[in-house]
Amino acid sequence: MGEQFDLTGKVAVVTGASRGIGRAIAIGLGAAGATVVPTARTTEDIEATAEEVEAAGGTGLAITADVAEEESITNLCEETVAEFGGIDVLVNNAGMNPENALGKPETVDVEGFDQTLAVNLRGAFLCAQTAAEYLQDGEGSVINIASVGGLVGLPRQHPYVASKHGLVGITKSMALDWAPDVRVNAIAPGYVETEFVEEALENESIRESLLNRTPLNRFAAPAEMAGPAVFLASDASSYVTGSCLTVDGGWTAQ
Numbered sequence: 001m002g003e004q005f006d007l008t009g010k011v012a013v014v015t016g017a018s019r020g021i022g023r024a025i026a027i028g029l030g031a032a033g034a035t036v037v038p039t040a041r042t043t044e045d046i047e048a049t050a051e052e053v054e055a056a057g058g059t060g061l062a063i064t065a066d067v068a069e070e071e072s073i074t075n076l077c078e079e080t081v082a083e084f085g086g087i088d089v090l091v092n093n094a095g096m097n098p099e100n101a102l103g104k105p106e107t108v109d110v111e112g113f114d115q116t117l118a119v120n121l122r123g124a125f126l127c128a129q130t131a132a133e134y135l136q137d138g139e140g141s142v143i144n145i146a147s148v149g150g151l152v153g154l155p156r157q158h159p160y161v162a163s164k165h166g167l168v169g170i171t172k173s174m175a176l177d178w179a180p181d182v183r184v185n186a187i188a189p190g191y192v193e194t195e196f197v198e199e200a201l202e203n204e205s206i207r208e209s210l211l212n213r214t215p216l217n218r219f220a221a222p223a224e225m226a227g228p229a230v231f232l233a234s235d236a237s238s239y240v241t242g243s244c245l246t247v248d249g250g251w252t253a254q
């Protein structure tokens with residue numbers, strides 16, 4: 001059974017791997033035997049992730065890239081292929097929810113709206129589009145890190161919710177276009193303790209109300225996103241495509 005989860009010989013690109021969920025997924029894929037390319041804009045931090053991938057038993061090579069820039073994505077894919085000969089797994093995890101995109105609809109700054117969509121949705125689409133020619137070998141897997149905000153509404157997070165609903169949508173449409181060669185799935189995490197939500201979770205009343213809304217009555221650790229990613233990257237999920245796996249402590253069950 002264990003060998004179904006084995007990623008030996010697979011090359012995985014993980015965006016947004018300088019910290020948080022992306023970093024944990026990169027290390028998890030490495031522990032399952034993958035060659036991992038952690039990427040983000042902060043070179044020093046992705047180099048640290050690459051070292052942790054190696055410590056976990058995989059091979060790691062950091063390549064700096066900004067998913068909002070097409071040229072940067074092209075360079076990321078070309079360098080990965082030049083170094084390792086192909087791309088088997090793409091984890092679209094880079095994401096943001098900037099201050100100027102928060103608030104009731106009437107207060108959302110249109111620049112914040114565009115920036116959020118450019119990274120969370122357009123960035124993920126461009127990475128998949130650019131990696132496509134290398135993924136088309138019958139074993140490719142794209143994993144889009146969505147959110148519970150891709151399945152249900154979240155108040156005062158309209159651009160973010162739009163981007164994540166869009167990401168769940170293109171997960172399904174890409175799965176249709178690329179079957180049977182490439183599987184495309186999403187993971188929808190609930191609240192995970194990372195810098196992303198640090199400020200909200202530091203606020204006692206917000207923390208309390210989010211916990212009350214979560215049946216498992218706690219927030220996730222980033223490492224709890226690694227197992228689901230290994231599953232979707234590996235043969236263990238060979239008949240799974242176009243799906244969105246909720247890893248949300250029960251958030252969307254009610």
Ligand SMILES: NC(=O)c1ccc[n+]([C@@H]2O[C@H](COP(=O)([O-])OP(=O)(O)OC[C@H]3O[C@@H](n4cnc5c(N)ncnc54)[C@H](OP(=O)(O)O)[C@@H]3O)[C@@H](O)[C@H]2O)c1
Pocket residue numbers: 015016017018019020021022039040041042045065066067068093094095096119145146147148188189190191192193194195196197
């Ligand atoms: N934490 C949660 O509760 C939660 C819940 C549901 C879904 N998610 C989703 O999970 C993903 C990761 O979130 P997280 O909590 O780990 O957030 P985080 O700690 O803020 O990490 C975000 C990552 O995205 C990278 N990134 C941001 N903009 C980028 C760009 N333009 N190009 C390349 N990389 C970029 C950041 O690296 P650099 O700054 O170095 O570029 C960083 O590595 C996001 O898509 C988020 O929406 C998070």
